[in-house]
Amino acid sequence: MSRKVWITGLGTASAAGIGIEPLWDAACQGRSLLGRIEAFDPSGFPSQVGGEVRDFKVNKVVPKSYRKATKVMARDIELAVGAADAAVRSANLVTPGTDADAPRTYPGERTGCHIGAGLIAAELDELTGALVEAQTDGGSFDIHRWGREGMNHLTPLWLLKYLPNMLACHVTIIHDAQGPSNTITCAEASSGLSIGESMRVIQRDKADLCYCGGAESKLNPMTFYRQVLTGRLNTQDNDNPAGAVRPFDRTAAGMVIGEGGGIVTLEAAQTAQARGAEPYAELLGFGASHTVNRDGDCLKPDAQGTGIAKSIAAALRDAKLDADAIDAVVAFGTSNADYDAAETAALKTVFAGRLADVPVWSAKPYVGMCGAGAGGIDVALAAMMLKHQKLPATLNCDQPVDGLNCGSAPARDAALNHVLVYTPSLGGQNVALVLGKA
Numbered sequence: 001m002s003r004k005v006w007i008t009g010l011g012t013a014s015a016a017g018i019g020i021e022p023l024w025d026a027a028c029q030g031r032s033l034l035g036r037i038e039a040f041d042p043s044g045f046p047s048q049v050g051g052e053v054r055d056f057k058v059n060k061v062v063p064k065s066y067r068k069a070t071k072v073m074a075r076d077i078e079l080a081v082g083a084a085d086a087a088v089r090s091a092n093l094v095t096p097g098t099d100a101d102a103p104r105t106y107p108g109e110r111t112g113c114h115i116g117a118g119l120i121a122a123e124l125d126e127l128t129g130a131l132v133e134a135q136t137d138g139g140s141f142d143i144h145r146w147g148r149e150g151m152n153h154l155t156p157l158w159l160l161k162y163l164p165n166m167l168a169c170h171v172t173i174i175h176d177a178q179g180p181s182n183t184i185t186c187a188e189a190s191s192g193l194s195i196g197e198s199m200r201v202i203q204r205d206k207a208d209l210c211y212c213g214g215a216e217s218k219l220n221p222m223t224f225y226r227q228v229l230t231g232r233l234n235t236q237d238n239d240n241p242a243g244a245v246r247p248f249d250r251t252a253a254g255m256v257i258g259e260g261g262g263i264v265t266l267e268a269a270q271t272a273q274a275r276g277a278e279p280y281a282e283l284l285g286f287g288a289s290h291t292v293n294r295d296g297d298c299l300k301p302d303a304q305g306t307g308i309a310k311s312i313a314a315a316l317r318d319a320k321l322d323a324d325a326i327d328a329v330v331a332f333g334t335s336n337a338d339y340d341a342a343e344t345a346a347l348k349t350v351f352a353g354r355l356a357d358v359p360v361w362s363a364k365p366y367v368g369m370c371g372a373g374a375g376g377i378d379v380a381l382a383a384m385m386l387k388h389q390k391l392p393a394t395l396n397c398d399q400p401v402d403g404l405n406c407g408s409a410p411a412r413d414a415a416l417n418h419v420l421v422y423t424p425s426l427g428g429q430n431v432a433l434v435l436g437k438a
Helices: 020-029 064-072 075-090 124-132 143-148 166-175 187-203 221-230 269-274 306-319 337-357 371-388
Strands: 005-014 049-051 111-116 181-184 209-217 257-268 281-290 328-330 418-424 429-436
Touching: 005 020, 005 075, 005 187, 005 269, 005 371, 020 371, 064 166, 075 166, 075 209, 075 257, 075 371, 111 166, 111 187, 111 371, 166 181, 166 209, 181 187, 187 209, 187 257, 187 281, 187 371, 187 418, 187 429, 209 371, 257 269, 257 371, 281 306, 281 371, 306 337, 306 418, 306 429, 328 371, 337 418, 371 418, 371 429
Parallel strands: 049 257, 111 181, 111 209, 328 418
Antiparallel strands: 005 257, 005 281, 209 257, 281 429, 418 429
């Protein structure tokens, strides 16, 4: 596994819109993109703030011949397709999705696709008619009537909208990726794990190009209510969306849900170089682990951040670097106090006495916590940091926790050779990636 892997294209779907440039601009300006939820009426929920992708129509980013297929795309799928289109264009690739008649940059059999996905919730209006027919005379739900009568009120292709593998399915069809393909559903760690799998596929010469990352939308009444029930959301700052997410701050009051994700194009350095591609960054290391915290019934993270630290250590070993080589950290940083504390403990284990000198930054004050898409957004922003040699503005950390270099600060130039990105999922999966200056 000796082939070098470059990140050559960046595509994000976030509250900034589609594409990395508007998101990067907002981060450098220190402009939060969070606001009151508009996708549904949030007034009945204790948390009413979100990071929404507004004014996006998926039929504008698919070929005309494929627009009929958008009828069976759930929101998560649409976001992945939009982010993938942006990544392909960012990398200056020619695919059937961008120009059906032009010679493509890579043959389909040398193109892979690995995209992380979450639990896709059905739209309420699609379920209503079916659920009405599955009631008992007393008005309660009857599983037997659901099977006999209720399901008959769903459209024949209904299930195709909600299978997690359909994110990768549509991207592979649109861009003719016939090589190794997979879907990873490991909650927030899904994007990073998918990028790591694409890296391995290219390293072992099973593909020259891979689309990878993840996307998810939890801004659906059913999914959102699940998040409310976890007790992890900020319910105190509905009147202050821009200041609601305060990672690693002593006043952190919980997460804000976002929607979106990031798809990046990975290429073998030799084939990218041969076509004259300009890399954003090199992908140097990948590591993963799992945390089981029985003391908290697996509902809270391990307070010592043991699993997070193990994934980071594995990524550093893979990159053949030690912690002293890391110039900045793109953290998970959800503003949930328990998880922020676990991350802080892990970073102290990894960096020891040097931690106070390493900038720690989070994208969540800008776009919210985007589930399976969170890591894809973080990797795209880390690649921009390396390309532009710049740290974006750090928001909402006026009272940083002890030991972390994460206080509020404007964007500033920085000498960056290596950036660490890690994502611990709320379910216990952990992934870390090391990016290097190209």
